[in-house]
Amino acid sequence: DGGITQSPKYLFRKEGQNVTLSCEQNLNHDAMYWYRQDPGQGLRLIYYSQIVNDFQKGDIAEGYSVSREKKESFPLTVTSAQKNPTAFYLCASSLTATNEKLFFGSGTQLSVL
Amino acid sequence: AQRVTQPEKLLSVFKGAPVELKCNYSYSGSPELFWYVQYSRQRLQLLLRHISRESIKGFTADLNKGETSFHLKKPFAQEEDSAMYYCALSASIKAAGNKLTFGGGTRVLVKP
Numbered sequence: 001d002g003g004i005t006q007s008p009k010y011l012f013r014k015e016g017q018n019v020t021l022s023c024e025q026n027l028n029h030d031a032m033y034w035y036r037q038d039p040g041q042g043l044r045l046i047y048y049s050q051i052v053n054d055f056q057k058g059d060i061a062e063g064y065s066v067s068r069e070k071k072e073s074f075p076l077t078v079t080s081a082q083k084n085p086t087a088f089y090l091c092a093s094s095l096t097a098t099n100e101k102l103f104f105g106s107g108t109q110l111s112v113l
Numbered sequence: 114a115q116r117v118t119q120p121e122k123l124l125s126v127f128k129g130a131p132v133e134l135k136c137n138y139s140y141s142g143s144p145e146l147f148w149y150v151q152y153s154r155q156r157l158q159l160l161l162r163h164i165s166r167e168s169i170k171g172f173t174a175d176l177n178k179g180e181t182s183f184h185l186k187k188p189f190a191q192e193e194d195s196a197m198y199y200c201a202l203s204a205s206i207k208a209a210g211n212k213l214t215f216g217g218g219t220r221v222l223v224k225p
Contacts, residue, residue: 040122042199042215090157100203104157
């Protein structure tokens with residue numbers, strides 16, 4: 001089954017803890033993205049990667065970090081510096097960095113204990 | 114700065130009635146606009162893009178630069194149209210995910 005896989009579906013973070021959200025794709029897409037979704041606010045871009053071993057900050061990168069060591073993987077770490085981490089996180093990919101059709105994962109709901 | 118506004122958080126219509134989802138944008142240049150949709154228990158996916166001028170699942174959307182709007186319309190709503198709809202804008206011709214600005218979304222509920 002081709003597509004984007006996000007795990008886990010639900011994640012809980014304790015105070016001062018870093019947590020990592022997984023995103024894997026088998027679509028052979030060059031570009032990958034992380035969005036944060038808060039109720040009524042739409043999607044906001046956290047980080048994006050146009051190609052393996054490269055990534056750039058999006059609009060709300062503070063308190064987050066990413067890596068792109070493999071083409072198929074783009075994990076997002078929510079660090080303790082992110083003071084309001086409770087949100088729904090969506091990973092997406094596109095064939096190339098200039099292709100407008102995004103393919104989305106099913107999301108991870110992160111909550112703070 | 115780019116901004117996309119979807120003024121209705123919830124739109125409830127009866128089956129067979131027309132439905133119109135409003136989308137207004139602010140951008141000084143020539144934008145590219147899109148509608149994304151998320152059906153229940155499915156992933157967010159591209160519905161249509163204005164440059165294609167296509168009708169998808171009976172939906173159409175016309176870019177009105179004078180009114181800076183890109184409203185999504187369907188003349189006869191069906192129950193399977195119940196979903197969350199997002200309007201998105203890009204400042205570039207080739208709109209990669211890093212260049213998209215999304216609206217807050219409108220939930221459509223089509224009642225039998």
